[in-house]
Amino acid sequence: MGDADTVDIIMVRHGESEWNLKNLFCGWFDAELSEAGLKEAQSAGDYLKGSPYKFDIAYTSMLKRAQNTLANILEGSGQTNVPIIKTWRLNERHYGALTGLNKVETVEKYGADQVAIWRRSFDTPPPEMPEDHPYYDSIRNNPALKEDGPTPEEFPKTESLKLTIERTLPFWNSVVVPKLKEKARILIVAHGNSLRGIVKHLDNISDEDITNLNLPTGIPFLYTLDANLKPVVSMKFLGDPDVVAAAIEKVANQTKKK
């Protein structure tokens, strides 16, 4: 736990989704948690229940996989009274025309190098999602986005990590930072790439090095920040180290044939 001059914040990528399980590019498609993903969320809740970490406020995206993970973590850790703020700015990156495609099949069609660029390059977005894309309507008309969503002008057709950071960071700076300065104990449940953007910002990771960072599903990680919100503890995974290492390896290997 941080001392008087520091503040702790815990972040979690949602548990495995149905589309993570099927190895599909998901982005803004509103996939459900898989059975394993629900268990990951419950395990994270159980872990936190036995830990010193308690929360004053929680932030999540407008997508069900993150919201359900958060609900299960709060339930499991006995903290269902924690206020929840939901924002589209924590949504996963929009995967453009790749949304719904299988990652291995996409490598077979376009080559590993091109897919690596689409998945992990800092500023090359996937091709834009056309209006006749099979998931265009469900994403564009997701009722959850009526509660908090981008304006029609802001609505992405695709996003690189750079573009994702450009809409996530304003939320971080205007909402999360003031709460951290009040020493609020914060939990954020979001997505692989929206969280990679926050981590890049906090740890000042270069555009090149961020390509190598893969976040596992359902495993909480801790940052302890100093008075200037610079990390004194970075991305400390809270769980069994072997489970964490295996989970990170699994994300990195998603484009490899079994």
Ligand SMILES: O=C(OP(=O)(O)O)[C@H](O)COP(=O)(O)O
């Ligand atoms: O929707 C996604 O991320 P999420 O499961 O964290 O919400 C992406 O499909 C993650 O894919 P990537 O790890 O190939 O960037």
